[in-house]
Amino acid sequence: MPANRLMTAGLLLCVLAVAFETQAVLTAMPAAADDLGDLHLYAWAFTAVMIPQIVAIAVAGRWCDTRGPLPAFSTGLVLFAVGIVIAALAPTMAVLLVGRVVQGLGAGGINLSLMVVTGRAYAPADRARVMTWFSACWMLPSFLGPVVAAWLSENLSWHWVFWSVLPFLALGAAFLLPGLVRLPHHGETGDGDHVPVHAALGVAVGIALIQVAGQRLEPLSVLWALLGFVALGVWARRLMPRGFSLTGAGLSSTVLARLVTAGSFMGMQAFLPLMLVQRGASLLVAGAAITVASVGWMAGSWLQSRPWLLLSRDRIIVLGAVCVAAGLAVVTLGAGGVAGGAWLPVAGFTVAGLGMGLATASTSLVVMQLSPVVELGRNTSSLQVGEMLGNALLAGAAGTLFAALGPRGSTELTFGSIAGLLTATALLAVLIASRIGHVQNHSARV
Template sequence: MTPSRRGLTLGLLVCVTAVAFEGMAVVTAMPAAAADLGDQELYAWAFSAVMIPQLFAIAAAGRVADRTGPVRPLLVGLGLFAVGVVVAALAPTMLILLVGRFIQGLGGGAVNLCLMVVTARAFDPAERARIMTWYSACWMMPSFVGPGIAAWVTEHLSWHWVFWLILPFVGLGLAFMASGLRQLPPRTDADAPGDPVPLHAAAAVAIGLALLQAAGQRLEWLSLVWLVVGLALLVLNWRRLMPRGYSPAAPGLSAVVMVRLLTSGTFFGVQSFLPLMLTTRGTPLLRAGLVITLASVGWMLGSWLQARPWLRLSRDQIIVAGAVSVASGAALVAVAAWVPASDLLLTTVGFATCGLGMGLQSASTNLATMQLSSEAELGRNTGSLQVGETAGNALFVGIAGTVFAALNPIAATQVTFGTQMTLLAAVALLAIAASKRIGFVENHSLTV
């Protein structure tokens, strides 16, 4: 491997680490941030404020990547992500924190999309499965130490410092991969697909998701207006962001996108409220962070398994196994949510099982999308996959937030969190059905 290729690989891994640390550490620190800043009714927005702009950024970055290559949108994304981190770190109010999170979402969406496009163009199919394992390792390394570090920093310094810890990773990643990015062959408009994703459709879907969450957070008559308008924006524009021939019930790429949407929505919906559920029951923040960490161990294990040549399964069968694992784990967490006296072990095992499923399906849906896409539409279809993931995250975190806003003032905590987790487990069952519609996708790891 040449020095520039090594630098590119290392830089990609460091960038993944930066985004992963931001996600895992902030989940742990958010209960303390909400307690400090107030406006706890906006708690779910701290996550949706990242996910919703990500959707637009993914579509925009995919369009630019198909026309000029992934380097330019990657650099813009890294810059926006860093600015958002600084704004959040300095936030004196929950509203300013949400602004910072919004900017992080714009940058993070572009970065996530471009990392996948760079991977597809810089590595051959057999290498990609190994790269996905390394990416998962970089997601999981912050997960092992991130929640614990975030909890310690929050308790001994301030939650603000959790954000400051992210910035060095951004600079290091850019420095390492600069030489390798310069050697990627440029693309021209002649290489681009004839019908790129319309950016107004991406903006409309993002606004629709925001309106749906706004409707759920304020349960009043005006919320019905936001609900109707939000649903209309989604229905009218969703298909334009998807691969050619998309239908929610179709096989192939359509089914791959639906699995990613439903499993990711389940996992991150559970993850967003699990620390709050545990700390509400008196579990120390460090121990709640450990539950998140062990789920990350499961994710890493799943990602490692999907790349093993002795795992004699086709790529689509691995995706089915991942969906089943996510659904099974979410069901265990739901049982624990309904029974406050249940041992913490039940919650831990359940969420770790969810993580195992995410490791299997996340890497495998990325690889399936690369294999089922032409070179000209790689950016668009990768964007569609990530738009599905982001929309699923925003939608189901928003639904979980609606349940919390509606039940928390009037119901026992086990009813509030039990209802949340049961609904999310039901969503994962739909993912199993979608995974069985994908059809055969070759597993190139078997040829290594």
């Protein structure tokens, strides 16, 4: 473990700050949409954060490999804080979306640099425990964030949900920055293979065009969708690890498994609170659904780090993908009104959260194990770009269904269709994960 415990504390506090923002905003967004109007832009409130992260992660990966993680983290920190201020002051949905874009640029730099710090500052045997701590930092806001966000939104204003993030961010930076300054570099030269920033920009534009096409649903949308898919076809492969193949094992399947698993889960997470609110639940109850699911996520992350879990890392990822698919299938039954009430989607989403805890930590660890030190920034960037790509595409697809069915369909049809689509993509992730190939579990006691 690193000698500088303040840096470790700062690492966790920064994860806590980003996690609190994510969990709290999930709960507050139905109130923000009700206040600002433009409900048809609801999906953009989430993809506006995801899409710019693709570009930010590419830039941060290059910086981490050439200059160390300090510049990427510092720039990301400033942008994330500025985005929070813009969103907190937003008088319209359009301004809120601008703030979310700036937040996304900052979050991409923060998240990528923190993963690189983990890979460089911790021994392989310790990284699984660090991932468990990360999950704990995601879980704590899941308990407090929805409650705080619901109280602030109902008693003051949803604007205060954004303001409440800044103290966590400031405290984490105060602890982490001194340690980052002292963190040894690993011979960064600037001559390595990096994720091309222009390719990341092309992919981000492509995803945005596809979502525009899905949201507008007019004849011109065919052109936007075609241009978007062409952009993805041209540039997406450039963002992946060297030697990437859609049918390849190792890093290729690891990145793809993360892309589809995370995208399926996050697409459902974006719409689950709205579904519950539209069915008459309070913001507090809707937030509780995210809280319970995060307990499952924490349990999965804890489980993957246990030395008595005698599964290889690739098998843990497969198990995680299976749990996500099974959980979303249960959500589909509840969302479509086939069985149960509100408790059934919550229970299913908790199982999906368990799968995410298993798969997210393990995919990060596999990339660390399979990457040479000088390519860790590049490959970690590819992993996170893949995750953001999946999140944006599948949340956008869910938003398309919402735009198409929501105005005239029942909540059962609308949200049942969304959950069904995401269940199908999660099943695809199971097949992809099964192709990774054997990867040793350093945490297992054999």
